[in-house]
Amino acid sequence: MGSKIVSKKQLTDNIYLMDIEAPRVAKSAKPGQFVIVKIDEKGERVPLTVADYDREKGTVTIVFQTVGASTKTLSLLKEGDYIRDFVGPLGQPSEFVKEDIKELKDKNIVFIAGGVGTAPVYPQVKWFKENGLDADVIIGSRTKDLVILEDEMKSVAKNVYVGTDDGSYGFNGRVTDLLKHLVQDENKKYDHAVVIGPMIMMKFMCMMTKELNIPTTVSLNTIMVDGTGMCGACRVRIGDQIKFACVDGPEFDGHLVDxxxxxRRQSMYKTQEGRALLEFEEGDTHHHSNCGCGGTK
Incomplete structure (x- = not known):
């Protein structure tokens, strides 16, 4: 029968939140991981980051933006409807889950979320709160109407700073400007930054954190397609190594990400010709070595 949609909420014109009945996933999910959603037998596999989980109720929260046919179809489902496949948790948990709590207490962490990236940031900040840790959060959006989960974030973060590109709400400017303002004008000191959002936002934020000498972790969930390493969509260069976001990540050292x-790959992957060219150019490194397709890392 599949997994039941327990509740559904529309956050903006094209961003939706759903609580899915998935006890096994809820029991073992950790911040930073993702699930694969397949709406029906003919539907494509859609990787979505776990936005929250309730182990007692056995539910997992997903937040998604309608960008294609599959997410549009998903958005049309109602409470009580079923999703054929809801598989997970997949990917590696956030790195701080494995760290010593006492050591984390001595660090000032800032989470920086752009757009829909606010959703995967939330369970990480919630984990901090549950473990008696404080964290600051910066939420960035193009305009006020696109800011999501602000109240939820305020319930788990020490400080929440909101900025909009058009100045319609909160700080007037991009997240890079807001972080620079906090550090240089408000004398904030951060030992580590976790950045999740659109690729271009993460690129410029990493340039800023490098300038401010703040070690940075990014989540590359935005480039995942298949979720197994087989399709080659999320192949990424980290320093001098080739990695795959869905298997090796999705979190990496932001200052090493190319x-x-x-x-460029994200753009090329949208066409069949582009995918064929990437496969030709990258040879055996186009797929992950553990995907069962014969590629080597």
Whole structure:
């Protein structure tokens, strides 16, 4: 029968939140991981980051933007409807889940969320709160109407700073400007930044955190397609190594990510011709070595 949609909420014109009945996933999910959603037998596999989980109720929260046929179809489903496949948790948990709590207490962490990236930031900040840790959050959006989960974030974060590109709400400017303002004008000191959002936003934010000498983690969930390493869509260069976001990540050292190559691949992957060219250019490294397709890392 599949997994039942327990509740559904429309956050903006094209962003939706759903709570899905998935006890096994809820039981083992950790911040930073994702699920694969397949609406029906003919539907494509859609990787979505876990936005929250309730182990007692056995539910998992997903937040998604309608960008194609599959997410549009998903948005049309109602409470009580069923999703054929809801598989997970997949990917590696956030790195701080494995760190010593006492050591984390001595660090000032800032989470920086852009657009829909606010959704995967939330469970990470919630985990901090549950473990007695404080964290600041910066939420960036193009305009006021596109700001999501602000109240939820305020319930788990020490400080929440909101900025809009058009100045319609909160700080007038981009997230890079807001972080620079907090550090240089408000004398904030951060030991680590976690950045999740559109690729171009993460690129420029990493340039800013490098300038401010703040070690940075990014989540490359935005480039995942298949979720197994088989399709080659999320192949990314991290320093001098080739990695795959869906298997090795989705979190990586933001200062080592080759964002320009990742964005070029993201653009090429949209066409069949582009995918064929990437496969030709990259040879055996086009697929992950553990995907079962014969590629080597």
């Amino acid at each position: 964002f320009d190559e990742a964005m």
